[in-house]
Amino acid sequence: MNKKKLPLKVLKALEPFVGMQGELFTIEHPGNNLLLVKDKDPNSKFYYTIEKHQIRDGKDIYSVIFAPKNDKEVGAYSTTIGADDITTTFNSWVLFLENYSKVKSFFDDPILESYQAEFFSNFEFVDEHAETNPFQTAEILQLDYLLEHVSTRLIELSDENNREANEVIVAEIAFIRESLTNRSQKWVVEQISNIYAKIAKQGVPFIKEFWAEGKKELIKIGIKALIESAQNLIS
Structure with a gap:
């Protein structure tokens, strides 16, 4: 309009x-x-x-x-x-x-919320307008590559025990990828934090699998805050 x-x-x-x-x-x-x-x-x-x-x-x-x-x-x-x-x-x-x-309820997931808070608390945005500005195009392409890789590996690692949970995560990743160009940096990081929190709940092997690879890709992006978060979680 x-x-x-x-x-x-x-x-x-x-x-x-x-x-x-x-x-x-x-x-x-x-x-x-x-x-x-x-x-x-x-x-x-x-x-x-x-x-x-x-x-x-x-x-x-x-x-x-x-x-x-x-x-x-x-x-x-x-x-x-x-x-x-x-x-x-x-x-x-x-x-x-x-x-x-x-309000507290039996439907809350305090473990997931704890992981989300942990991941997000490590981010310090360099851009003072991170709440409104999108990432730069080069950063968007790298984030898209990272998310695509995570989605592919989740599908490959799915079995009868985690297939349903992984399908939910893959669908959420698809939505984030579609939104990278029209959402703020803060929104994107919040959603990525949510993704990695859900992955972390699946166990230590999943944390090692995805954060190790995530670190390499995030270094390519050159986002100081994201790199520091990945290093803290892996070290």
Whole structure:
């Protein structure tokens, strides 16, 4: 959609979301919508969308749909709001994400979360705009090569005990590879951390297999933070 097809007041109402970063959500390309925000959790169906704008009785009205609806229902809820209510409804939606991240349940995987945190904590981004900037094209090509290799080896190492888990990882790797050119450095590293966390859960042989090879490829990329992480995990 061309921005000059929208009223200036609509663009100004949406401007606070441009470049917005969150620990629990990502601002996606809206497509045919005006705004699309998704839960960062790849297993989540939670989202916040402003679908369209219209004038009703001389007032600006925005059609909004989001999930979860409230703390009793996880399904989607649609409503119409004024421009002044956009921030309020969005912040309420983010609060749901925060509460979900804090609540403890039997469905949590503390071991996986620990590996994710360990991998990601080693990264120190050289680019101060890592939350918004993509990797450079040469780095993207090397990351794609690395991810392709990991995917191929996972398939080769699959057996009746790990095939289902590996198929999930391979599907997630495919999504990351498709997203390398239009996602931020931080997002990419978060997703790679998640991949290697799932690999680590399969045992020491898998850590040795993938991190040893990963180190070589990451050195080619020349990303200081990633190299240091790989060295720390292998040494």
